[in-house]
Amino acid sequence: MRIESWQYDLVFFVFSFLMLREGRKIYGRQQASIFLWGSLLWTGIIENVNTMLGAYDYFAYANYYSFGGQWIQGYGGWVSWILFVPLAACLGWFLLSFPAFMISDQLLGGRSIWLKSTFSALMLVSWDVFYDPMAVVNEWWRWTGPGLHWHGVPIGNWIGWFFLLFFFGPIYERTVVQRKGFRWLAKVERLLFRTDTLDLSSMDIHRVGRVFYFRLMAGLPAFFLCCFVVAGATTVLWNNRWGPFHSVFPGVGQELYMTPPEGVTVEQHVPSNRIGPQHGRSQEETSHEDR
Amino acid sequence: MKTDNGRQGSERREVARAKFRMAFWLLLFYLITLVWAYLTFPFLGFTSSTQNVAHGVLVASPFWIAALAALLKSRRQMR
Numbered sequence: 290m291r292i293e294s295w296q297y298d299l300v301f302f303v304f305s306f307l308m309l310r311e312g313r314k315i316y317g318r319q320q321a322s323i324f325l326w327g328s329l330l331w332t333g334i335i336e337n338v339n340t341m342l343g344a345y346d347y348f349a350y351a352n353y354y355s356f357g358g359q360w361i362q363g364y365g366g367w368v369s370w371i372l373f374v375p376l377a378a379c380l381g382w383f384l385l386s387f388p389a390f391m392i393s394d395q396l397l398g399g400r401s402i403w404l405k406s407t408f409s410a411l412m413l414v415s416w417d418v419f420y421d422p423m424a425v426v427n428e429w430w431r432w433t434g435p436g437l438h439w440h441g442v443p444i445g446n447w448i449g450w451f452f453l454l455f456f457f458g459p460i461y462e463r464t465v466v467q468r469k470g471f472r473w474l475a476k477v478e479r480l481l482f483r484t485d486t487l488d489l490s491s492m493d494i495h496r497v498g499r500v501f502y503f504r505l506m507a508g509l510p511a512f513f514l515c516c517f518v519v520a521g522a523t524t525v526l527w528n529n530r531w532g533p534f535h536s537v538f539p540g541v542g543q544e545l546y547m548t549p550p551e552g553v554t555v556e557q558h559v560p561s562n563r564i565g566p567q568h569g570r571s572q573e574e575t576s577h578e579d580r
Numbered sequence: 581m582k583t584d585n586g587r588q589g590s591e592r593r594e595v596a597r598a599k600f601r602m603a604f605w606l607l608l609f610y611l612i613t614l615v616w617a618y619l620t621f622p623f624l625g626f627t628s629s630t631q632n633v634a635h636g637v638l639v640a641s642p643f644w645i646a647a648l649a650a651l652l653k654s655r656r657q658m659r
């Protein structure tokens with residue numbers, strides 16, 4: 290049976306709330322809220338950029354939605370969106386990364402923040418290696434680019450998952466938990482915040498939050514560079530499947546990258562504005578519904 | 581923000597309880613996704629949904645083992 294996107298929405302919203310509630314008791318109300326808003330900002334930007342660059346999309350349910358066998362026109366299948374990405378997808382990252390952050394701290398204590406972030410990032414990757422193939426067969430999201438695929442999911446996705454928390458965790462811990470700074474950012478931050486940001490211990494928590502959001506933005510280029518190099522290398526070296534769906538955001542020069550070479554058969558390319566789930570699925574995927 | 585060392589005994593136990601619950605919710609969430617994996621179509625490359633579950637237990641073992649370890653550790657701290 291198909292696990293519907295509303296079920297995904299429901300479970301993810303409920304568990305996000307539970308994680309936030311417990312996180313407030315562990316880290317404090319403001320600190321937990323900063324983690325939540327930081328996660329939404331971080332994943333909202335990264336997911337939207339990836340969607341617009343043609344890595345994947347969340348539009349399988351666009352123009353139709355089925356509920357109890359009835360089609361509901363005009364409902365995109367997700368309760369709410371952050372631009373082109375469902376809010377539940379961003380909250381999903383929060384509901385996993387927050388406890389993973391807590392668990393790495395619980396198990397590794399006073400070790401290096403980079404070691405703890407590696408541990409928690411690997412934790413998340415291992416969960417997603419299990420979870421993402423389920424998204425493929427239920428069409429919660431669709432892969433629209435080529436890559437080294439395993440169970441229908443490009444390896445680059447898990448590389449991205451790793452770097453998501455690998456960068457976010459240390460920035461949060463250094464800024465909000467330890468109230469310290471990064472030397473390479475200190476000069477720019479001094480200009481922006483008009484104070485010494487290497488020591489935030491006397492700073493109001495709301496200002497600490499603003500410093501944290503700024504540091505996340507400063508970390509974005511590092512995130513994209515690492516993903517581009519490592520995930521790009523796997524695609525160039527071991528690409529074994531061309532994106533089974535067209536991207537609805539055709540980028541400049543994307544034809545060079547997306548078009549398979551002579552002799553390579555694409556499983557199925559269809560316009561994204563299809564009207565039903567069967568139409569856009571590759572034969573390999575639709576065969577599962579015959580069960 | 582207070583560190584664990586700066587917290588009073590009762591406050592520390594309350595935080596340990598919250599950590600315990602957070603790890604518990606995480607494991608419950610994982611169990612729900614395992615049930616989904618059993619109910620839904622086989623993943624690409626699989627022929628049955630039982631394989632989905634075996635795959636979920638195996639590849640996500642670092643995830644649930646770490647969550648379980650944190651659960652047990654916070655349980656000890658609650659006492």
